[in-house]
Amino acid sequence: MNIRYIFLAIVIFFSLCLPLLAVTEFLFLEPYVFFYVPIYQLPNFLSIVIISALTGLVLSMSVYRIRFLQASTKKLRSGLLGSILGAGAGACCGGVGVALISIFGTVGIAATTFLTNLEIPLRLISIGILIFTYLMIIKDLNRECNLNFDVKER
Amino acid sequence: MYAILLVSAFILFGMSSQSVSAQEIPSWIKNTAGWWAEDRINENDFVKGIEYLIQNEILKIPQTQISKTQESNDIPPWIKNTAGWWARNQISDTDFVNGIQYLISQEIVSVTNPSQELRESTIQKIGTFDISKAGSVEGYDDAAFTIIMFSDYQCEKCALWFQHEKNLLTEELIDSGKARFYHLDFPFLGGDSFLASEASHCANDQNRYADYQKILYEKQNGINNGWASHDSLVGYAADIGLDTKQFDSCILWDKYKLHVQHNKEVGSFHGVVGTPVFFIINSDDTTKKITGPQPPMIFQKVINDLESN
Numbered sequence: 001m002n003i004r005y006i007f008l009a010i011v012i013f014f015s016l017c018l019p020l021l022a023v024t025e026f027l028f029l030e031p032y033v034f035f036y037v038p039i040y041q042l043p044n045f046l047s048i049v050i051i052s053a054l055t056g057l058v059l060s061m062s063v064y065r066i067r068f069l070q071a072s073t074k075k076l077r078s079g080l081l082g083s084i085l086g087a088g089a090g091a092c093c094g095g096v097g098v099a100l101i102s103i104f105g106t107v108g109i110a111a112t113t114f115l116t117n118l119e120i121p122l123r124l125i126s127i128g129i130l131i132f133t134y135l136m137i138i139k140d141l142n143r144e145c146n147l148n149f150d151v152k153e154r
Numbered sequence: 155m156y157a158i159l160l161v162s163a164f165i166l167f168g169m170s171s172q173s174v175s176a177q178e179i180p181s182w183i184k185n186t187a188g189w190w191a192e193d194r195i196n197e198n199d200f201v202k203g204i205e206y207l208i209q210n211e212i213l214k215i216p217q218t219q220i221s222k223t224q225e226s227n228d229i230p231p232w233i234k235n236t237a238g239w240w241a242r243n244q245i246s247d248t249d250f251v252n253g254i255q256y257l258i259s260q261e262i263v264s265v266t267n268p269s270q271e272l273r274e275s276t277i278q279k280i281g282t283f284d285i286s287k288a289g290s291v292e293g294y295d296d297a298a299f300t301i302i303m304f305s306d307y308q309c310e311k312c313a314l315w316f317q318h319e320k321n322l323l324t325e326e327l328i329d330s331g332k333a334r335f336y337h338l339d340f341p342f343l344g345g346d347s348f349l350a351s352e353a354s355h356c357a358n359d360q361n362r363y364a365d366y367q368k369i370l371y372e373k374q375n376g377i378n379n380g381w382a383s384h385d386s387l388v389g390y391a392a393d394i395g396l397d398t399k400q401f402d403s404c405i406l407w408d409k410y411k412l413h414v415q416h417n418k419e420v421g422s423f424h425g426v427v428g429t430p431v432f433f434i435i436n437s438d439d440t441t442k443k444i445t446g447p448q449p450p451m452i453f454q455k456v457i458n459d460l461e462s463n
Contacts, residue, residue, distance in 0.1 A: 025446040041314070
């Protein structure tokens with residue numbers, strides 16, 4: 001067990017989850033700092049937590065593979081794609097959506113429209129990509145490190 | 155010599171640009187002219203619409219003298235043809251304006267401007283917010299606090315807040331007499347947002363603002379994907395039993411375009427960039443901002459804080 005990579009996963013989780021919760025308006029900053037998850041928004045909230053947790057796991061494992069096993073950055077990239085897709089979905093209308101509109105004008109409106117209209121499918125695709133990447137990394141680590149976790153546990 | 159030519163060119167350019175600006179016509183008016191030419195709207199609606207556009211200075215027509223030469227108040231067929239040709243870009247803006255000037259000269263179109271004084275007297279302010287163009291107000295006149303909500307009908311968070319949190323807010327703060335509630339438009343998510351806001355004001359013409367707003371939030375389903383198109387909006391009006399002919403004409407003529415624009419400007423002036431955003435104002439005009447779809451208990455806490463200060 002490598003504490004540094006567990007710590008990295010936790011840092012990635014929080015640094016993705018907190019901004020996302022603020023952007024998707026579960027974490028409010030004005031007039032008081034206040035955290036609120038209404039029951040009707042529970043699936044939305046859970047999807048953000050799952051995406052953040054998977055991102056933390058996948059990115060820290062990818063960094064480990066790249067640093068110690070000189071592996072390619074392909075899985076890191078697919079992990080990042082999954083995270084960005086999940087983060088972007090449903091960012092309207094409070095923060096990121098508005099920033100996109102104001103910075104990119106018509107293109108921003110189109111991007112916000114796309115991300116908002118396909119919020120749930122995009123989140124599911126994002127989770128799918130992250131889970132797939134996670135499984136691939138586990139498989140690679142098993143092969144590259146020549147370890148068998150089942151045997152080790154016994 | 156060159157200097158004289160250059161000065162003459164500037165004078166000519168200046169004169170020509172002045173005449174263009176005097177007849178600036180927003181391109182969307184072409185659509186309505188085309189609809190009239192195609193009999194999709196009737197003559198009366200066309201005249202009313204043109205009058206509204208001129209009176210509100212959306213359509214700027216050079217000053218025209220009244221010199222009635224025709225006895226009836228019917229629009230001559232050539233005007234309709236002109237409107238159709240203009241809609242199809244077969245004739246210039248000036249030709250269309252000439253036609254409108256003819257209607258004004260025959261007193262078929264009336265261009266009496268509402269006086270500036272009358273307009274100014276309709277400004278209704280709470281704190282620094284002009285709420286004169288708000289759709290409707292909920293609550294008692296003597297309520298100590300005012301809640302102003304800025305929202306976009308295509309914003310999902312606004313719809314969810316309205317469906318799940320608003321009732322409790324109404325029970326706790328509005329029905330109890332503590333606060334009044336105003337809804338101001340802040341359409342920023344594209345054309346359908348603007349249209350939906352205009353439609354809500356059109357419903358207000360028939361005293362059904364709240365019902366129409368409710369159905370809009372219930373039907374909310376994404377951004378610019380058709381749920382708030384012109385036809386859908388008329389459909390919702392029919393669903394709640396509005397006079398669809400009147401409603402349709404109101405939307406076609408952009409009757410409340412200026413109201414919606416005004417409300418959006420009020421929001422922008424107060425730093426609104428996304429929706430929903432709320433402002434709570436007390437009787438001495440102290441204002442607190444609530445950003446995002448927050449629950450009623452936060453509104454209650456802000457009010458308690460304002461009361462204790």
